[in-house]
Amino acid sequence: MRRAALIAVPYAWLLALFLVPFAIVFKMSLSDIAIAIPPYTPTLKDGLAEMIRAFDFENYVFLTEDDLYWKAYLSSLKIAAIATVLTLLVGYPMAYGMARAPEEWRPTLMMLVILPFWTSFLIRVYAWIGILSTEGFLNQFLLWTGLISAPLTILNTAAAVYIGIVYTYLPFMILPIYAALDRMDGSLIEAAEDLGCSRLSAFWLVTFPLSRGGVIAGCLLVFIPALGEFVIPSLLGGSGTLMIGKVLFEEFFNNRDWPVASAVAVILLLILIIPIVLFQLNQQKQAEADR
Amino acid sequence: MRAAHFFWDASLNTPVFAPWADPDAKPLIRFQNVTKSFGDFTAIDDLTLDIFEREFFALLGPSGCGKTTMMRMLAGFEEPTQGRIELAGRDIAAVPPNKRAVNMMFQSYALFPHLSVWENIAFGLRREGKDKAAIAARVEDMLKLTRLQKFARRKPHQISGGQRQRVALARSLAKAPKLLLLDEPLGALDAKLREDTQFELMDIQEKTGTTFVIVTHDQEEAMTVASRIAVMDEGKIMQVDTPDRIYEVPNSVYVADFIGDVNILDGTLTANGENSFALHYAPDQAPITARSDRPFTDGQSAHLAIRPEKVAIHKEKPEGVDNLLSGEVLDIAYLGNLSTYHVRLPGGQVVKAQIANTRRLSRRDITWEDKVWISWTFTAGVLLDQ
Amino acid sequence: MTRLSRFNVVSLTLGFAFLYIPMLILVIYSFNASKLVTVWAGFSTKWYGELLRNEQFLDAAWVTLRVAVISSTIATVLGTMAAYVLVRGGRFFGRTLFSGMIYAPLVMPEVITGLSLLLLFIGIGLDRGVLTIVLAHTTFSMCYVSVVVSSRLMSFDRSLEEAALDLGASPFDAFRLVTLPIIAPAVISGWLLAFTLSLDDLVIASFASGPSATTLPMKIWSSVRLGVSPEINALSSILIGLVTVGVISASLASKHASLRRQQETQAAARTT
Numbered sequence: 001m002r003r004a005a006l007i008a009v010p011y012a013w014l015l016a017l018f019l020v021p022f023a024i025v026f027k028m029s030l031s032d033i034a035i036a037i038p039p040y041t042p043t044l045k046d047g048l049a050e051m052i053r054a055f056d057f058e059n060y061v062f063l064t065e066d067d068l069y070w071k072a073y074l075s076s077l078k079i080a081a082i083a084t085v086l087t088l089l090v091g092y093p094m095a096y097g098m099a100r101a102p103e104e105w106r107p108t109l110m111m112l113v114i115l116p117f118w119t120s121f122l123i124r125v126y127a128w129i130g131i132l133s134t135e136g137f138l139n140q141f142l143l144w145t146g147l148i149s150a151p152l153t154i155l156n157t158a159a160a161v162y163i164g165i166v167y168t169y170l171p172f173m174i175l176p177i178y179a180a181l182d183r184m185d186g187s188l189i190e191a192a193e194d195l196g197c198s199r200l201s202a203f204w205l206v207t208f209p210l211s212r213g214g215v216i217a218g219c220l221l222v223f224i225p226a227l228g229e230f231v232i233p234s235l236l237g238g239s240g241t242l243m244i245g246k247v248l249f250e251e252f253f254n255n256r257d258w259p260v261a262s263a264v265a266v267i268l269l270l271i272l273i274i275p276i277v278l279f280q281l282n283q284q285k286q287a288e289a290d291r
Numbered sequence: 292m293r294a295a296h297f298f299w300d301a302s303l304n305t306p307v308f309a310p311w312a313d314p315d316a317k318p319l320i321r322f323q324n325v326t327k328s329f330g331d332f333t334a335i336d337d338l339t340l341d342i343f344e345r346e347f348f349a350l351l352g353p354s355g356c357g358k359t360t361m362m363r364m365l366a367g368f369e370e371p372t373q374g375r376i377e378l379a380g381r382d383i384a385a386v387p388p389n390k391r392a393v394n395m396m397f398q399s400y401a402l403f404p405h406l407s408v409w410e411n412i413a414f415g416l417r418r419e420g421k422d423k424a425a426i427a428a429r430v431e432d433m434l435k436l437t438r439l440q441k442f443a444r445r446k447p448h449q450i451s452g453g454q455r456q457r458v459a460l461a462r463s464l465a466k467a468p469k470l471l472l473l474d475e476p477l478g479a480l481d482a483k484l485r486e487d488t489q490f491e492l493m494d495i496q497e498k499t500g501t502t503f504v505i506v507t508h509d510q511e512e513a514m515t516v517a518s519r520i521a522v523m524d525e526g527k528i529m530q531v532d533t534p535d536r537i538y539e540v541p542n543s544v545y546v547a548d549f550i551g552d553v554n555i556l557d558g559t560l561t562a563n564g565e566n567s568f569a570l571h572y573a574p575d576q577a578p579i580t581a582r583s584d585r586p587f588t589d590g591q592s593a594h595l596a597i598r599p600e601k602v603a604i605h606k607e608k609p610e611g612v613d614n615l616l617s618g619e620v621l622d623i624a625y626l627g628n629l630s631t632y633h634v635r636l637p638g639g640q641v642v643k644a645q646i647a648n649t650r651r652l653s654r655r656d657i658t659w660e661d662k663v664w665i666s667w668t669f670t671a672g673v674l675l676d677q
Numbered sequence: 678m679t680r681l682s683r684f685n686v687v688s689l690t691l692g693f694a695f696l697y698i699p700m701l702i703l704v705i706y707s708f709n710a711s712k713l714v715t716v717w718a719g720f721s722t723k724w725y726g727e728l729l730r731n732e733q734f735l736d737a738a739w740v741t742l743r744v745a746v747i748s749s750t751i752a753t754v755l756g757t758m759a760a761y762v763l764v765r766g767g768r769f770f771g772r773t774l775f776s777g778m779i780y781a782p783l784v785m786p787e788v789i790t791g792l793s794l795l796l797l798f799i800g801i802g803l804d805r806g807v808l809t810i811v812l813a814h815t816t817f818s819m820c821y822v823s824v825v826v827s828s829r830l831m832s833f834d835r836s837l838e839e840a841a842l843d844l845g846a847s848p849f850d851a852f853r854l855v856t857l858p859i860i861a862p863a864v865i866s867g868w869l870l871a872f873t874l875s876l877d878d879l880v881i882a883s884f885a886s887g888p889s890a891t892t893l894p895m896k897i898w899s900s901v902r903l904g905v906s907p908e909i910n911a912l913s914s915i916l917i918g919l920v921t922v923g924v925i926s927a928s929l930a931s932k933h934a935s936l937r938r939q940q941e942t943q944a945a946a947r948t949t
Contacts, residue, residue, distance in 0.1 A: 002849060007769055010759040010819065014778040017816040021793035024800055038799055090695065093688030100685050109689070111928050116696055118920045120877050122894050122901075123913040127699035130706070130905045135715050137702055170696065190368055191401035193388045195415030195466065199682075205414075209405045228786025230880055235901065245788045249880075252792060262796070265789045276784050289404070289448075 029262035030055035040258050059263035069247065069264065073271065076244040079158060079233075080226040083165035087222045088215065090166055091173030095214075096207075098174070099181035110178075117171045125164050125235050132160050132236065156238025164232040169225065173218040180214025181207070213286045220279040227275075228268060244268055308518065309533075310343040317380065319344045319470065319502050320365065325374035327360055327526075334360040336526035337374070347496050347503045349513035351549075352523035358506045361523075362472045365504065366395045379469065389418075394468040398475040400459035402447040408458050409434075409443040415466045433461040436495060453484050460492075464499060473505040477512060489515045510550045514538070522546050538598075543677045547596040552631075554602065554642045556595045560587045560674070568674060570595050573638030579614045583674040597672035599645035604632050605664040606657055612666035618642065620661045632657065634665055700917055707910035715905075724911040734912065737896040741876060744807060744892060748814035749871035755815065756822025756871070757864055761852070763823065764830040782820040790817060791884030798885065805887030813885035814878060818871035825870060829863035830856075862931075869927075873920075 031054070034041040042054040063069040098109045116124060131137045132155040139151040154160050184207070192202035230245035237243065244264065252261040310316040318341035327335040334357045342348045350358040363369040364376060367388030375382055383391060394415070402411050412433050416426045434440045437457040442450050447458065456476065463471055476492070477485045493516050496503050507513050513520050514534045521531045522545075530537060530546045541547035544555055556579065558572035568587055569578035572595070581595055609615070618634035621641060625648075632644045644665050657663060707725070711718030728734060762769075763776055782790060794813045798805055837859070841851035857864070879894040886892065893912075901909055 003766070006758055007762050007766060007775075010755045010762065010823075011771070011775055013755055013816070013819070014759075014775070017794065017797070017812060018778050018782060019774075021797040022789075024796045025789070025793045028796055090692060093684070094692035097681065097685035097689040097692075100681055101689070102681075107928065107932065111924060112693055112696070115921065115924050116700070118873050118924055119700070119917050120894065120897075120913070122877070122879055122897055123703070123916060124700070126897070126901050126905075126909065126913065127703045129901065130715055131699055131702065133715070133905070137715060140715065167695070167699070170692075185399055185401060187397045187399050187401040188403060190366075190388070191395070191397055191403075191462075192414070193368075194366055194391075194393075194395045195462070196389045196418030198389060201418070206403055210403075224784050225786070228788055230786075230788050231898075245786060248788045248792070258796070261792060265786075265792055268786060269789060272784065272786070279784075 025262045025265055027055075028259055029059055029266050030057065031259045031262075032056075032058065033257050033259050038258070039256050059259050060267070062260060063263055063267065068242075069244075072242040072244045072247045073267070075242040076227050076229075077271070079161055079165075079241070079243060080223050080229075083162045083169075083226050084219050084223045086162055087166045087169055087173045088219060091170055091218060092177055092215070094170075095174045095177035095181060095211075098178050099184075106182075113171050113174050113178075121168060122231060124168055125232055128160065128164055128167065128236060129155065132163065155236060156240065158237065158241050160236035160238075161233050161241050161243075164236045165222070165226050165229065168232065169222040172221040172225075176217040176221065177211055177214040180211040180217075184210050213282060213289065216282045217279065217286070220275050220282070224272060224275050224279070227272060308345075310346070311341070311519065316343055318342060318377075319346075319379055320504075321375075321377040321380075322361070323375040323377070325364070325371045325376060327357075327364065327369060328372045333526050335364075335371070338526070338528055340521060340528060340531065342502065342504060344502050345500055347493065347505070347516055347518045349517035349520045350504065350506045350523060351508070351510060351513040351520050353508060353549075355525075356523040357526040358508075358523050359474060362395070362474055362504065362506050365470065366393055366472055367391050392469045393472060394463040394466055394470075395472040396459045396463045396474065396476050398478060400447075400455050400479075402455060402458055402462070404447055406446075407443065408439060408445050408447070408450065411447070411458055412462045412465050414462065419466065429465055433465050436464070436498065437461040452479055453488065456480060456488065457491075460495065464495070464501065467499075468501065470502045470504065473503060475507055476505065477509075478507075485512070486515075492516055514550070522549055524549075540673060541596060541675070544594050544596065544675050545677075547673065547675065552599050552643065552645075554595075554597045554599060556597070556640060556642075558593065558595070560591050560593050561589050562587070567669065568593075570674070572640070573636070576616075576636070576638055579616075579672075580669050581672050581674050582669045585674065585676075587674065587676065591676065594675045595672045596675055597642075597667060599631055599643040600629075601667050601671040602642060602644035603666050604634065604644040604646060604657065605666065606661070608664050609666060613668045613671075615664060615666045616642070617662065617664055620657060620659055620663055623657075623659065632663070634663060703910055704914040704917060707907065707914040709907060709910075712907060724907040725915075728908050728911045728915075731908065733891075734893070734896060734908075737891050737893045740807060740890050741893040744810050744814060744882075745872050745875035748811045748875050749818060749868050751811070752815045752819040752871040753822050753864060753868040756819040756867055757826050757860075759819065759823040760825075760827035760830055761856075764827050779820050779823050782817045783824065785817075787878070787880035788884075791881040794881070795884040804889075805885060806889040807886075809885045809887070810882050810890060810892065813881050814871075814875040817881065818874045821870050821874060822864075822867035825867040826860060826863045829860045833859060 028040060031040045031042060033039060042051040094113075098106060098113070101109055129136075133139075134151045134153060134155070136155070138154065139148075142148045143151065154163075188206055188210070189202050192206045193199070197205060228245045229243060230249050233241050233243040233246045234249075237246075245268075248261050248264045248268070251257050251264060320340075320342040322338055322340040325335055325338050326333065336357075338357075338361075350361055352358050360369060364371055365378075367383070367386060370384060376384065378391070378393065403414065406414065409430055412430045413426050416429055421429075430443075431440075434443055437460055439454065439457055439461060442454055442458075447455055450458070456479070460473075460476070473492075477488050480488060489512060492503075505513070505516060514537075517534060519531060519533055520537050522529045522537065524545055530542045532540070537546065538550055541550065547553045548555070556570065556572045558570040558578075560568045560570055561578075563569045563578075563580060566584060567580060567582050569580055570593065571578045579595060587593060603609075603612070608617075616636055618636045620632055621635045622633040624631040624633075628648060630646050630648055632646070634642050634644060636642060642665060706715075706717075708720050708722060709717055710721035710723065759775075759779055763779065766772075791813070794809070794816070795805075798809050803809060833856070837855055838851050841855045842848065846854060877894065878892075879898050882892045883895055883898075886895065897909060897912065900906055
């Protein structure tokens, strides 16, 4: 009896507030925009049979015809992919340094990586506006060093979005890689050196292959949320940077086109399924390797 | 020839293979006044030691005695704080681990989990830039030597613990090192497998002619495999000798106690003949007589170390024995092949006597609280001053 | 693995500089007297004063705090239940769907979660305000709580529960008296995670809230859209300060606890 209640309560909550809403999104994506409240047809008031009959894939057709959308999808994929690679390039050396640091420093280093994660995401993105703007700290600094003679335009470009993503998602990259490196038996490196490897070749032949699971997990943990990112392109990317999260938000609030926004969401989810499945497979493989 | 160190030549009373006894022999490894400190902790304390080619040398001691540090210095993972380590006459301080003709078998085996057995064994050969055919041939040889041919394509997690141990051995032997270091190589195996593997190790050492240095805390393992054993404690070597001499002629109570089971009787000595001393171990008891080649002064305090199997136990008072003591049976430990009787002497000391159970249980007649006699010969024990 | 090469030191130094310099600049310039946030014009705490007099910010902060406390508490209860069901519940009808619904929100883009909840609230005619934000936040943070708690439950020796049952405890008592005290650290960190996620959330709250309730991130958002402002710097500094103090004291507390445990174990080993 208690067991049934234990299962039923969280189950019902998730059904009502996760699955049903998502079904509504799907339904909405098949509806048409209308100048009414709510701003779409058909509604349940028209009767179930009538409603289903009125469903069509018009919004999806519209998405393929208007190149704003598929450009936004492509550009999101590109930005998320490049940003993921950049995050890896910054994060791997840090994770590696942490794993090689003396045992007593590691909790502190770990805390330093996690601490930004607990700080407001919005504030961390906001911090970069003052740094990257034309009269911002970075330009002031570069002008002062004499490296540049005129301020660079970084804010409101894709570069600013990359910086923002690398900055905010860095902990997601570092932690799984660090975990993989930390789990590794240190005597493996000694064995490689004992068998004739230099430091560098021991890294490429042993350390890196063994941290691959962590690298894959880290990359997907950055790529997946970056793809649907809204705050970073809105604050740092300016009007020139197209990302699908931003398009969806604007479609919904500014154009009040709920059906198209829903269709955008459904397609975004379909795209996300691939990396999510990859992530699951990687996690399973890791778990098996640990056993 | 090489098998000599476990076939004892009784007529000569010396092992046939004994380069350490030859003053002209050049050692393969020489530790000269080596000290190694980690912060204020001294792991190795001014240690000097020679190890000869083709030896199977065991570093034996409790954990933290510095034996692993010695091995890691040989492999190149630690540098001595002071002193000099020579390999074949050359100082190796400046040679990094990947350039040393020394290979190591790690306690954890350190098999690369992402590589197959074959690739693990080939790993070191590939670093030397040998051609493919030579590598393949060498790997095959190693697989054959360790009887792993069937498992070449498997990954380390797909084979048993004993097989992993053999992969680790094959991998470290593949480069034909001058010296192979084995860090607790059998520690992860269960008792039965460990015994078989000990003989396998000796066999492989003999076939390849490689010098083996093994680190272990298991005295039986050291006794079985080694040509010589160094017993270590707190960064110092207590005794270096052949297994039989370590057992029969320990130089200190520490060594006697560390290797095997031993009775220690403390007392003071008086000379009672040539190379013969009386040990007064209890105020109102007759002294025990023991022979010793080592000189002692009258009144010196000393310890008699005597192995339980050298103590005989009698129900009736025997005639014509060297040392005879009476006592009462306190405890009996039945081990199947052996029984150990704990006999309390009138002075309160407990002496263990070990008897081979050549008869069925029902026919033995000594039991708890029996009054018994124990005896041993003048030469059965060793007199020790420390 | 404990030999830091020069490369390691450089990459750690640069990496942590990258992580912390932006926040440091933010904090330093919150004490700037000038309204121009990129030009230093002397030390002043006036923006903190202005912030504390700004009713809108204070209202938003109060809403956010209420939402965070309520939603994270409900989410902790539901998430712990869900974790227990997933790890210990055995088989039941729809288990796969259930675990899918636990993990999906973790990877779902916020815009989609927000959109779907908004459509639900409109569909059932629920007025959007504090209640709807709480519902929305509870839903996604319970999933995080359940992941944190279930990973602890998985590494937990089941025989402890069985021992309790063997000694006559009812399943509920076994949970209350044995399981819960042991997984308590995970439950607490789950609560903290849920609390932070709720404090932090902009996108879902924007969808789920109506004119009657504005959360702090929404307030910050609407003002940073207009550019950098010293008041926001002051607000950010306060938040960064709170989090820093919180995280450092939590890690000191856990370090202290593990140190004491270690000492006690050693002391116990000596007495035997």
